Amino acid sequence: xxxxxxxxxxxxxxxxxxxxxxxxxxxxxxxxxxxxxxxxxxxxxxxxxxxxxxxxxxxxxxxxxxxxxxxxxxxxxxxxxxxxxxxxxxxxxxxxxxxxxxxxxxxxxxxxxxxxxxxxxxxxxxxxxxxxxxxxxxxxxxxxxxxxxxxxxxxxxxxxxxxxxxxxxxxxxxxxxxxxxxxxxxxxxxxxxxxxxxxxxxxxxxxxxxxxxxxxxxxxxxxxxxxxxxxxxxxxxxxxxxxxxxxxxxxxxxxxxxxxxxxxxxxxxxxxxxxxxxxxxxxxxxxxxxxxxxx
Numbered sequence: 281x282x283x284x285x286x287x288x289x290x291x292x293x294x295x296x297x298x299x300x301x302x303x304x305x306x307x308x309x310x311x312x313x314x315x316x317x318x319x320x321x322x323x324x325x326x327x328x329x330x331x332x333x334x335x336x337x338x339x340x341x342x343x344x345x346x347x348x349x350x351x352x353x354x355x356x357x358x359x360x361x362x363x364x365x366x367x368x369x370x371x372x373x374x375x376x377x378x379x380x381x382x383x384x385x386x387x388x389x390x391x392x393x394x395x396x397x398x399x400x401x402x403x404x405x406x407x408x409x410x411x412x413x414x415x416x417x418x419x420x421x422x423x424x425x426x427x428x429x430x431x432x433x434x435x436x437x438x439x440x441x442x443x444x445x446x447x448x449x450x451x452x453x454x455x456x457x458x459x460x461x462x463x464x465x466x467x468x469x470x471x472x473x474x475x476x477x478x479x480x481x482x483x484x485x486x487x488x489x490x491x492x493x494x495x496x497x498x499x500x501x502x503x504x505x506x507x508x509x510x511x512x513x514x515x516x517x518x519x520x521x522x523x524x525x526x527x528x529x530x531x532x533x534x535x536x537x538x539x540x541x542x543x544x545x546x547x548x549x550x551x552x553x554x555x556x557x558x559x560x561x562x563x564x565x566x567x568x569x570x571x572x573x574x575x
Contacts, residue, residue: 361471362528362535363480365389369396371539376434379427379442379523380404381539382482383564386525387446389480390457390566394449400431403449405441407502409434421502422509428498428517435517439463439484439562440506442523446566456568463561467553471529474565477572480527480537484562486555487522487540489547495519521559 366389371381374396384396407421409429420428420435427437437445439461446459465473467483474481486492497516500509509515524545528535533546 360528360530361475363389363475363478366480366525366527366537368537368543369539370542373397374400374431376429376436377431378539379437379482380431382523382525382537383442383446385537385539386480386482386566387449389525392449392453399445399449403445404431405437405445405448406431406434409498412499418496418498419501420498420515422500422504422507422513422515423517424507424509425502425504436521436523438560439482439564441504442482443564444504444506446564450566456570457566458569459564459566460569461562461564463563465561465563467526467534467549467556470526470563470565471534474567475526475528477567479565479567479572480525482523482564483526483536483556484521484523484559485536485547485552486520486559489551489555490520492518492520492555492558518559526563 366385369381369385369388371378374380377396377400380396380399384394384399387394387399404427405425406427406429407425409418409420411417412419423436423438424440426441428435443459443461450457450459470481470483494516495518497514500511500513500515503509503511522540524536524538526534526536527544529549530546532549534549534552536545536547538545
């Protein structure tokens with residue numbers, strides 16, 4: 281009986297222990313559920329507030345964008361232009377023929393199938409240099425009318441005669457293009473009129489933009505309709521004269537295809553304008569007059 285009583289007593293203690301533990305666990309569970317509910321409620325409120333504020337924030341950002349765009353648009357853009365597709369033809373054969381090489385680069389860039397040899401042999405207007413019968417005068421053409429001297433050692437050709445030579449070639453092609461020369465436009469004006477319309481231009485400047493100077497002179501014995509001089513006048517030739525193809529510009533530089541350098545070159549605008557003016561602001565552009573609104 282004693283053993284049974286002790287067993288019953290132990291069972292009662294165990295039952296009381298589990299009841300107390302269950303009550304404590306229940307209290308903790310209720311507390312946990314309350315905390316969980318509170319946390320969930322806080323999160324739900326936070327999410328709701330975020331959803332309410334999001335359209336406002338997006339609206340504010342959308343309103344800020346035009347202000348930034350306006351600032352960018354009001355700032356002056358750096359203007360530049362570059363005509364691609366003009367090949368470089370190195371001046372390695374006709375040492376005095378920079379105008380022919382520049383012409384070849386320009387024409388090839390426009391899609392014409394011609395090289396410097398064909399141009400020299402068939403289309404370049406040229407006249408020899410010589411001495412007078414008494415040997416006292418050196419004679420030659422006005423360079424506005426023809427290339428002066430031998431193509432290997434001569435003195436060059438000016439824009440009117442070069443345009444005329446190019447037109448000799450263009451007459452053999454099925455094209456509306458024509459060569460137009462000028463002695464009245466700055467490089468800046470050529471860029472505005474031609475380069476911005478993707479028309480490359482022959483320009484008479486100097487080799488590596490070195491200063492030019494009068495080297496010697498001769499008496500004119502040949503002129504044509506483009507000449508302002510007459511036979512018997514004296515004409516001077518300037519050392520370092522060079523012809524290149526103007527193909528573009530940046531904010532501070534003009535861009536040329538240079539047969540002597542054998543590459544595309546960049547030169548300071550002010551310096552290039554100075555050298556261009558020294559040689560008479562000569563240029564030739566090849567284009568279809570019907571395709572250009574302001575030729």
